[in-house]
Amino acid sequence: MPALAQPLAQPHPRRAAKRRRRIIAFAVLLAIIGLLLGNAVMVDGQDADATGNSTLPVDGGDIYVSQDGPRDAPALVLIHGLGSSLRSWDPVVPMLATSYRVIRIDLLGHGRSAKPAGDVYTMEQQGHRVGQALDQLGVKHAIVVGHSTGGYVATALAEQRGGLVTAIALIDTGPSLDAFVSSGAVGNLVFAPVLGQLLWRLRTDGIVRRGMSSAFAPGFTNIPQGLVDDTRGMTYHALTATSQASDDYLNQRPLPDRLTGLGKPLLVIFGEQDQRFPSSSADQYRAVAGARVELVPDAGHTPMIEDPPRTAALLLSFTSSVPSAQ
Numbered sequence: 001m002p003a004l005a006q007p008l009a010q011p012h013p014r015r016a017a018k019r020r021r022r023i024i025a026f027a028v029l030l031a032i033i034g035l036l037l038g039n040a041v042m043v044d045g046q047d048a049d050a051t052g053n054s055t056l057p058v059d060g061g062d063i064y065v066s067q068d069g070p071r072d073a074p075a076l077v078l079i080h081g082l083g084s085s086l087r088s089w090d091p092v093v094p095m096l097a098t099s100y101r102v103i104r105i106d107l108l109g110h111g112r113s114a115k116p117a118g119d120v121y122t123m124e125q126q127g128h129r130v131g132q133a134l135d136q137l138g139v140k141h142a143i144v145v146g147h148s149t150g151g152y153v154a155t156a157l158a159e160q161r162g163g164l165v166t167a168i169a170l171i172d173t174g175p176s177l178d179a180f181v182s183s184g185a186v187g188n189l190v191f192a193p194v195l196g197q198l199l200w201r202l203r204t205d206g207i208v209r210r211g212m213s214s215a216f217a218p219g220f221t222n223i224p225q226g227l228v229d230d231t232r233g234m235t236y237h238a239l240t241a242t243s244q245a246s247d248d249y250l251n252q253r254p255l256p257d258r259l260t261g262l263g264k265p266l267l268v269i270f271g272e273q274d275q276r277f278p279s280s281s282a283d284q285y286r287a288v289a290g291a292r293v294e295l296v297p298d299a300g301h302t303p304m305i306e307d308p309p310r311t312a313a314l315l316l317s318f319t320s321s322v323p324s325a326q
Contacts, residue, residue: 054067061114061120064111065133068097079154082239083212085110086106090224107153127160143322151170152173167265169319172269173255181277187214208228
C-alpha cells in the first residue's frame with residue numbers, strides 16, 4: 001500500500017524570524033542602492049568643475065593637460081612659452097576659471113610632457129598636437145591664448161583648425177625676428193654651439209635664474225622656483241629645437257601677416273618693460289584689422305606672473321566680447 005502522505009514540515013519559529021529579517025534587510029539594501037543610483041544620475045546631470053589632470057597620447061608622444069573651471073563653460077586654452085610649462089599660468093587661473101573651462105597644456109618637450117629626440121618641435125606640429133588634445137577633451141570651439149612662443153603655436157593651430165579657434169590672445173609674442181632684442185647674456189650663451197651644450201650640462205638654479213632674468217622686467221626677482229625647475233627639466237635638444245622652430249616660423253612669414261589672413265578677433269598684450277621684444281613692437285599687430293593692443297605698466301616679458309590681476313582683467317574683458325560658441 002502506498003505510504004500515507006506526510007504533512008509539510010513547519011519551519012522553526014526562530015528560523016522563520018531570521019528569514020524574515022534577511023528578506024527585510026535585502027529589501028532595504030535594494031532601496032538604498034536605488035536611491036544612490038538615482039542620486040548619481042542627478043549629480044551627473046548637474047554642473048561640475050572640470051578640475052583634473054591627465055596625460056593624453058598625441059602624435060610624437062604623450063602630453064600633460066590640466067583643466068580648471070566649469071566643464072560646461074566656454075573653453076579657454078592657455079599655451080606657455082619656451083622653457084616653461086602650464087605652471088606659468090598658475091597666478092591667473094583662479095581668476096579665469098570662474099567663467100571659463102580653462103585648459104592648459106604642456107607642449108611636447110616641456111613640463112610633464114614627453115621630451116623625444118628628433119624633428120618633432122615645429123610650431124605646426126605643436127599646434128597640431130594641441131588640436132588633437134582638444135579633440136580628445138571634446139572641445140569643439142575655444143579661445144586660445146599663447147605666451148611668447150606659445151603665441152606661434154596658437155597661431156599655427158588657428159591656421160590648421162579655423163573652425164576650432166574662435167579668437168586669439170597673444171602675450172608678449174614677438175611679431176617678427178627683426179623685433180627681437182636679446183635673451184640676455186646667459187640666454188644667448190645657451191644657444192651658442194658647443195659652449196651652449198657645456199653650459200647646459202653645468203646648469204644650476206643660479207645659472208637658470210640669470211638666464212630667465214630677461215623674461216621679466218629689470219629688477220624683478222620673484223621668479224617662481226617651479227619655472228626654474230621646468231627649464232632645468234628640459235633636454236638641450238628640446239630647448240634649442242623649439243627655439244629654432246619658432247625662428248623658422250617667423251622667417252617664413254611675420255605673425256601679423258599670418259593673423260590678417262585668419263580674420264579672428266585678436267588681443268595683444270605686452271609688458272611695457274619687455275627686454276626680449278620691446279613693447280613698441282606690439283604696434284606691428286595694429287596692421288591686423290580690429291586688433292586690440294594693450295600694454296601692462298611695470299611688467300616685462302611675462303605679465304601673467306608679474307601682474308596677474310591686470311593680465312587676467314585684460315583677458316576677461318577681451319573674451320567677454322567674443323561670441324560664445326560651444
